[in-house]
Amino acid sequence: MVTSQQRDTVVVGCDGxxxxxxxxxxxxxxxxxxGHGLTLLVVPxxxxxxxxxxxxxxxxxxxxxxxxxxxxxxxxERAVMQAPRVAVEHMVGDxxxxxxxxxxxxxxxxxxxxxxxxxxxxxxxxxxxxxMVRRLxxxxxxxxxxxxxxxxxxxxxRVVVGVDGRGGxxxxxxxxxxxxxxxxxxxxxxxxxxPSEVGGGIARPDVWDETWMAVRHAEHTGAVSSRVVVGVGDxxxxxxxxxxxxxLLVVGTRGLTRLSGLVAxxxxxxxxxxxxxxxxVVPPCARTLAWSPVAxxx
Numbered sequence: 441m442v443t444s445q446q447r448d449t450v451v452v453g454c455d456g457x458x459x460x461x462x463x464x465x466x467x468x469x470x471x472x473x474x475g476h477g478l479t480l481l482v483v484p485x486x487x488x489x490x491x492x493x494x495x496x497x498x499x500x501x502x503x504x505x506x507x508x509x510x511x512x513x514x515x516x517e518r519a520v521m522q523a524p525r526v527a528v529e530h531m532v533g534d535x536x537x538x539x540x541x542x543x544x545x546x547x548x549x550x551x552x553x554x555x556x557x558x559x560x561x562x563x564x565x566x567x568x569x570x571x572m573v574r575r576l577x578x579x580x581x582x583x584x585x586x587x588x589x590x591x592x593x594x595x596x597x598r599v600v601v602g603v604d605g606r607g608g609x610x611x612x613x614x615x616x617x618x619x620x621x622x623x624x625x626x627x628x629x630x631x632x633x634x635p636s637e638v639g640g641g642i643a644r645p646d647v648w649d650e651t652w653m654a655v656r657h658a659e660h661t662g663a664v665s666s667r668v669v670v671g672v673g674d675x676x677x678x679x680x681x682x683x684x685x686x687x688l689l690v691v692g693t694r695g696l697t698r699l700s701g702l703v704a705x706x707x708x709x710x711x712x713x714x715x716x717x718x719x720x721v722v723p724p725c726a727r728t729l730a731w732s733p734v735a736x737x738x
Contacts, residue, residue, distance in 0.1 A: 480531070512530040577723070602690070609658075610658045630669045633670060651668050689716075
């Protein structure tokens with residue numbers, strides 16, 4: 441199992457878009473808080489050449505790599521402005537490059553903008569998108585877009601994690617608790633139940649018992665202030681009602697490692713589309729990481 445000492449870098453996908461720039465800002469601050477390095481990842485974006493001859497294809501290839509290096513340089517300058525003391529490196533290349541396995545072993549979290557240059561897609565990928573998620577195998581942070589309003593007034597920032605009682609809650613709660621430790625926040629565990637699980641308008645006792653049992657078995661929960669909220673109704677409505685705009689919402693996926701597998705109707709996809717706060721998406725491959733949070737930098 442990979443240890444936190446090995447996973448020492450925050451990775452951010454860069455494509456030069458406004459949303460990607462915001463992701464770079466968030467990733468730089470996150471790296472500073474965790475005492476990690478920052479890796480800027482840029483995948484060349486190839487366009488169909490006007491001249492379809494071999495020469496035309498070669499010229500477009502060279503232009504794509506030139507654009508990618510320029511994007512990396514601008515992103516690095518932006519990251520240094522946000523976090524001057526963070527060690528920043530950039531990686532420009534295709535996803536099949538030989539350096540990727542080493543990066544995958546070091547990546548603590550992948551930060552992706554909520555919308556990339558190719559437009560909003562499943563889980564709102566910016567480059568490098570779903571393929572990078574599969575290869576890195578770590579949690580994915582999608583920051584809330586600046587300027588997005590939220591009906592709830594700001595309050596003390598918290599980490600909110602959504603669970604559904606179908607298994608795997610301990611790992612997900614452990615990751616959320618580690619985030620709460622790093623960020624100095626309280627932890628709120630939210631479980632949505634169907635009306636059939638409610639008697640007299642109150643969730644059955646076993647629902648509360650199961651959720652608290654998962655909290656007790658999770659790692660790091662003893663180091664943070666935790667409370668459980670059980671809401672009746674649609675999971676999206678329960679989660680978004682509980683979250684304020686400055687919270688971090690942690691949700692899991694049940695598909696493979698592909699974020700693009702979050703089809704319309706899934707809770708993780710829905711909370712991203714709602715955009716009420718920053719969302720940390722934890723695919724199944726990332727739930728078993730040996731997660732030991734680094735104290736936040738002063």
